Amino acid sequence: MTTSRRAPFLAAVLAALVATTSLAACGSDDSGSTKEKTLTVFAAASLTGTFTELGKKFEADHPGVKVTFNFAGSSDLVSQITEGAPADVFASADTKNMDKLAAADLDGQEPENFASNTLEIVTPPGNPEKIATFADLARKGVDLVICAPEVPCGSAARTVASSAGVTLKPVSEEQSVKDVLAKVAAGEAEAGLVYVTDVKAAGDTVDGIVFPESSSAVNLYPITTVKDSKNADLAAAFVQLVLGSVGQGVLSAAGFARP
Amino acid sequence: MSRTRTAGLPGWLYAPAALGAAFVLLPLVAIVAKVDWANFLDLITSESSRAALALSLRTSAASTALCVLIGVPMALVLARTTFPGQRILRSLVLLPLVLPPVVGGLALLYTFGRRGLLGHTLEVLDIRIAFSTIAVVLAQTFVSLPFLVVSLEGSLRTAGDRYETVAASLGARPTTVLRRITLPLVLPGLLAGAVLSFARAMGEFGATITFAGSLQGVTRTLPLEIYLQRESDPDAAVALALVLVVVAVLVIAWLRPERAAR
Incomplete structure (x- = not known):
């Protein structure tokens, strides 16, 4: 009798747990490819379209390299990097969050502005x-x-x-x-x-x-490599791609202005 | 007195069980450890925090009342009657229990939104739901209603209908039976269901942010405030998170299994 009485209660509690844990789950993906080299780019959500395109171009120019992205709000990305998430490149949607990365001494090179948005x-x-x-x-x-x-x-x-x-x-x-x-x-x-x-x-x-x-109110987008990146050369090459004519072409086609 | 041998549990079971307990408890410890105790009171009594807490309490109370109002009749119909399609209907009604809240929010938007199913009707009646506190209450009711229905229906089935049959045979009218026999009998189950609904409403996030929007004092409930504060003031977010944890602990204490089984 006791068990049959408790069963619905337990079922409800279990269901409660299932339902409440599905709050906003932030996706940070971790790629574990063995043969290829993987470049992990953390970029502001507003860069999703342009950076995905640039990633494909980068992969075409660097055979054997796979570019994976983590697109999210810039402040989320910075806190993920400072908590130890493995990132090679960080592109922020504002200077404030880039400054946070620099304050944590995690910027691999001097951040450079590559676009602006109004x-x-x-x-x-x-x-x-x-x-x-x-x-x-x-x-x-x-x-x-x-x-x-x-x-x-x-x-x-x-x-x-x-x-x-x-x-x-x-x-x-x-x-x-x-x-x-x-x-x-x-x-x-x-x-x-x-x-x-x-x-x-x-x-x-x-x-x-x-x-x-x-x-x-002009929002500047800075980019930098992340300190201690295992692919420092590739990371620097990706930053150059974004700053160079190919990157600037893709960005301006999407409506971004020059910084 | 000699020890009697009971079946007992295999010893190896304790390791994964302890691991499971640590998995649940460690994050709670972590959040308590992260709280900035020196400023805790200031953080949870700031204007935006108080507005969010007051709104959450108000809307959760309203949605719990709404759940009782429509959930009790639903549970009674599901537990005490039979009709074709009942099993399917029960499953469908319980759907919000397992549905991602964001999906619930979208569904509500397509129902009560301006261009939704009832949008035109509501416009004619000059009722505006989007971006209002009513939207928050609707979102919370949508996700917490099944909790009340499930626990009350369980209580009704366990209580059985013997006393109701006796009362009816002695000439009591259905409404009298419901008021004097059925409801008093399942009151613990009803209370447990209401408390669970209230807790679920307090924690509602996904459906609210999708359907109701976010404005201080109007639609920005405690979970939305926590999510927003995380951007600019993580200390405030952690302090408010602890408030929600305390609410959850109180609910669990209230729902101690002995109490629910009483």
């Missing part, structure tokens, strides 16, 4: 609220979504707003620029602030509106 207004297709200027974002009745000030895109939004003298009243402050984009593309929000490159990558699912005030 904010752009994003709306659902057709721009239902007829947003035309930055000031329109503060209009009553416009459901605006931006990034939280704690993350780079949010601090950029805050800088732009204060230099433009506009008080933004967002209905939500999201965790990442991708979350902002998703809520606008789904039509839940009528406007959002994301990076120029995000608008370009989103294609037809959203409309983008460039605004002059965005120049007051």
Whole structure:
């Protein structure tokens, strides 16, 4: 009797454990190929498209080398590297997080800026609220979504707003620029602030509106090799690829500006 | 008094069992060790922390109440009646238990969102759910409802329907039987289910961030605040995480198996 009484309780507790552990699991992959050399690149999430393309080019130029990526928020990546994750190259979406790596004395060479990105207004297709200027974002009745000030895109939004003298009243402050984009593309929000490159990558699912005030917050993207990398030469070669004409071509095609 | 031989356990079993216990307990020790005790109170009483905690308590209480309101009738129907397709329905209703919360959030978005299944109806009624506290309560109710239904249905089946049959044969109406016999009989199971639902609601993250958004005091619950603080103030994130661990420990203490089996 006791056991049959406890069984549902135990089942529920077990299920509770299963359900709660599936919180945001951050993917950091560890490649264990034996013959090939593997270059591990930690890069900001906004570089997913461009760096994947550059990785393929790098593999073509260096037979026997496999490039694996860990794309995530820059601050997540820095804390993973300082906690001992095996990275050869680190590309950040802002200088603040690169400075954290340098402060931990883990940068293998002087970090160099390779791209820059600015904010752009994003709306659902057709721009239902007829947003035309930055000031329109503060209009009553416009459901605006931006990034939280704690993350780079949010601090950029805050800088732009204060230099433009506009008080933004967002209905939500999201965790990442991708979350902002998703809520606008789904039509839940009528406007959002994301990076120029995000608008370009989103294609037809959203409309983008460039605004002059965005120049007051330019995000610089620095790159460096990681100290104690087992593939220091390959890491340096990858950094050169990004800084060189091939890398710059891929980046500018995706909407990145020169630093 | 001589020792009686019991079957006992093979000795080698203790090593993996101890390893398993360490696997569960070590992370808890690690988080306690990481807490900045000198500033602990300041960290958990900052404006954003208090807003998140208050919101989490409010929404979790609301969603638990909602779970009881709709979960008790569901459990009663599932435990006390038979109808075609009942088994399939039970499995489907329990789906949020095993569904990734992010998927639950997407499903809710496609139901209650502006362009969702009910979006047009809600627009006509001038009800706006997205980015509101109601969205948080809906997300939490969606993921925690099965906890209440499962534990209450279990209690109902274990309690059996003998007393109900007797009461009915003595002329009690169904509502009287429910009020005077059934519910008092399964009250411990109902409470256990409600506490589990509350705990699950407090910890809800995936469905909330996908469906409700994140704004201080409106939709940014404690888990969302922890996830955000991690970016800029890891000490605050750890302190708040400990608050959630304490809530979880209290829930487990409340649900001690002896208590649930009483």
